[in-house]
Amino acid sequence: MIADIPSRAGLAPASEAELGALIADRRSSGQPLRIAGGGTRTQTDHVPGEALSTAALSGVVTYEPGEMTLIARPGTPLDEIETMLAAEGQAFAFEPADMRGVLGRNGAPTIGGMVAANASGPRRLLAGACRDHLLGVRFVDGQGRVLKNGGRVMKNVTGLDLGKLICGAHGTLGVLTEVALKTLPYLPDRCTLGFHGVTAHEAVAIFSAALATPFEVSGAVFRDGTAWLRVEGLGPQLGYRRDRLLGLIQTREAEVLDATATVTLWRELRDLAHFAGSDAPLWRILVKPSEAPAVAGALAALGGVFSLDWGGGLIWYCGPGTAQEVRGITRHATLVRRGGLTGPAFPPEASAVARLSAGLRQVFDPAGILNSGLMDQ
Structure with a gap:
């Protein structure tokens, strides 16, 4: 007992x-x-x-x-x-x-x-x-x-x-x-390609092209107008994969981050540092990558901000909107930070x-x- x-x-x-x-x-x-x-x-x-x-x-x-x-x-x-x-x-x-x-x-x-x-x-x-x-x-x-x-x-x-x-x-x-x-x-080495000044539609297009290759992209995140691609591995083959990806996406000039900057950036992206320090509701939303730009745009129209992960398969939305409004746009939405909202989180x-x-x-x-x-x- x-x-x-x-x-x-x-x-x-x-x-x-x-x-x-x-x-x-x-x-x-x-x-x-x-x-x-x-x-x-x-x-x-x-x-x-x-x-x-x-x-x-x-x-x-x-x-x-x-x-x-x-x-x-x-x-x-x-x-x-x-x-x-x-x-x-x-x-x-x-x-x-x-x-x-x-x-x-x-x-x-x-x-x-x-x-x-x-x-x-x-x-x-x-x-x-x-x-x-x-x-x-x-x-x-x-x-x-x-x-x-x-x-x-x-x-x-x-x-x-x-x-x-x-x-x-x-x-x-x-x-x-x-x-x-x-x-x-x-993996001992890593680098990141950053494509600045892109829309969510353009970011998903970049992700789709990169993820369709055999170059083992290990991160594909869009935030604040920048599409980030990460590659990790051994030095010589890492350089080859990086250069092939740069050659694939020639329509955009890319910023290349070294290993140290890559570790720092992806820790912040992983931990959603861009949504920390706020009391606003935060939603985790699963979608088809091809549908991500339209869904994210509809969410942003509620007055908040968003980022994309998993090549567009995951949307993080932070800002106004009731559960009914958010789930009216996309049903697969989980309330991670309530921010005053009540009702089912899942x-x-x-x-x-x-x-x-x-x-x-x-x-x-x-x-x-x-x-x-x-x-x-």
């Missing part, structure tokens, strides 16, 4: 067994829990229930640089893990963003929060999302059951891949206790998808106690 669990500030179970006992007790009493990692990815202040922190479930279980695999507990600070990987010349290929500036938070991003949110930055268009690098998970579901799936290599994933369900579920199906991830070498699901989601929650959290309403409010 809950009385047998040691008292701490808030709820911060120190072991998987303790977490399971706590959730089982809350399930029997129907008391909701608000899952909290570092509190730096999703605004959950409106979610009912006492906060359950994963901070005490911290530490790297194993890291094998030669196998490029990492297993860590969910409360492990992401900065510590990235520093450890960098010492071995490795990194997470999907480039998770640091959202503290955007959300005005000062907590420490955790690896569990990264997986729960499927956090994936500009390099997603080349390397895939966080869930594509997830090898396995352990978690406690809403019934207090300890479940595990996957392993340390991709071939060990058999049957239903629960990691794909947990990754991006924002804690509504279970609370992570371990995650296993694939790491990749950190876009409404199609009826068939909604039935599947409800069925999954009935299996993993039948009492509806884990981050209750987060995906619906």
